[in-house]
Amino acid sequence: MAFVFEIEYSSPNGYIAEFAEALAKEEGAKVSLLQNAGVITLIADEADPNLAGYLEKLAELLPASCFMGSSSHRLTDGPPVRLKEEVKRRLPHSIAPCPKCMKEIFDPSSRRYYYPFTGCNCCGAQYPFFEKYPFIRQNSLMSFFEPCEECANESRSNPFRLDYPLISCHRCGIPVRVREGRRERFANDPASFKKLFEAAAGAICDGKRVAVKTLFGYRLFYDAESADTGRRKVMMVTDASKLGSLCSLIDEEIHALLSIERPLIEAAVADETLFGAYGRFTRLKYPDEGFTTILAKELLALGRAHVAYETGGDMADADMVIEFDLPTQPQKDCTLFINRSVRFFVEGERSLFPISLKERSDRIVVAYDMAAVPEADRVVVDRMEKFGSAEASSLYLLEGEEVSLHHSNTIRFSREIGSVLSVLREHGLEKESAVGVYFRKEPTFIYHNGKKPIVAVPAIEFDSKNLRRNIESLREESRRLVENFSEKFPGISERLFGGAADIFEAASIIAGLPDPGFDTLSEEALKFGGKGGLKIDTRLKNSRFDPYTFLSSLISYRLGGAESELLAYSAFESLADYISETLGELKVRSKAEHTVLCGRAFGSQSLFSRVRKSLEKDRFLMNIALPIDRENAIIGALAL
Structure with a gap:
């Protein structure tokens, strides 16, 4: 009889299936694998003497994934069907080390002990070293390094590293430089690498700032409680068992943080003693590549359950710099959003x-x-x-x-139409009718009749240069409103009319928030603990969202003494109500079958929760394995 094992898997990425296939070869089990239509299927002969051992190893070692759902198995009559192997182009991954590579990194007898560049065909930071297709060693930054004899032999015999383009170890791999002031030294063997990471962890615990060129780019690490920079930061948790006590997380968020994709997740800080260091809300991360994985182990050994880091900042202020000389090209980190049973990637490239x-x-x-x-x-x-x-x-x-x-x-083609079509395409519904909204800076509504999408309600483009004039011209009393606001809040008025980039930046300036923008306004809205917000005007011209009416209404409430938390919450609540009402009206008029949501703005918990509640009787669709903005438009355009 044939044994059939199926795993729900929503991404076209192949690293989970590749891992299962390599493990089967290592265990001597004769297995056929197929990844198609959201399922990874494994077929084997029930009588295979190596099957039971393989399945035990698979349960122990198969990496957790954000894209993985439930699994099931069954026996079918007849011999197992041998699936024809597909010839696929090898794609470079950008994910965390798999359990097998993690074991090597922390095994003192391994020739990759404390080697941060450890990886295999099924895991690791491959993309930063990748230069062009086809993905072979000659087309990667590792072309400068000749594999040692052991690595060369391994690339011919180890199922996980067969022809692995980036194979290396301490003996043939990448040296790392450490700079402290004028002192400079190199790590190029297990002992020197261990000293490097011990020194880095010790420096952080002593209140110093350590810049590390990780496989995913430069990050500035420091103890947020003693060496805070005041800039937006990420909390990297070194102890998985402390995730739930440091931040308020549901099980699905913890599982996602520990998955091999290691996404960023926005979370409320649960430990009140950390409010001063991280604020009420923070971005959360579990170590996601070789350098952070080893650094986390050393920090944990010193009793540190978390550490702060920044990206894209000024690394020149660092007390210690750890780097290597290869010009890597890291991808943008991905942010995962979870709201009860709904999950989607807000933005990013890595792992997607x-x-x-x-x-x-x-x-x-x-x-x-x-x-x-x-x-x-x-x-x-x-x-x-x-x-x-x-x-x-x-x-x-x-x-x-x-x-x-x-x-x-x-x-x-437009990004709005491309994004909406990408959602329908992921659900296999591009030939059915739908109404949708794309919301990044201003909401645009789309109608798709199953053949051709059109813009049903276009956005009024935000004009930052003429913001003052556009608000003053709304109605007779608007000029006086702006004058009163400028007199009472001269500094805020100057910032607002001096060039606010979009409605979210403008709204956060009106609310008096530092570091204005979407993320700041969204976090402020989450602080509101009341039952309902203020009614902010959103429509004026032909039922279209009018950004100037919206901001004028916020100015009125700010003059009336409304607090920043209430203003931020009310802004998102009113936007959500406008979106829900407009989608409902369009769907009734067009008799469309489906409703689509996409665009960066739905990454706000306040906005999304309100829209979800309003549309609870109408099942809405969002992207599955694509980000809900920007890059998703590429996939949508394939359906035009």
């Missing part, structure tokens, strides 16, 4: 791209410096510079995108 879609296409799609390129019966989506030449009958180009590509049949 590149992807290979099983379909035929005769077009190239370009958006946000990324491209969808057809290859035989597949489409690969990655950064443009990673591809060589390609043939296609048409070029679909995002509106406003300037590229050096030229094609006689170039078709422009």
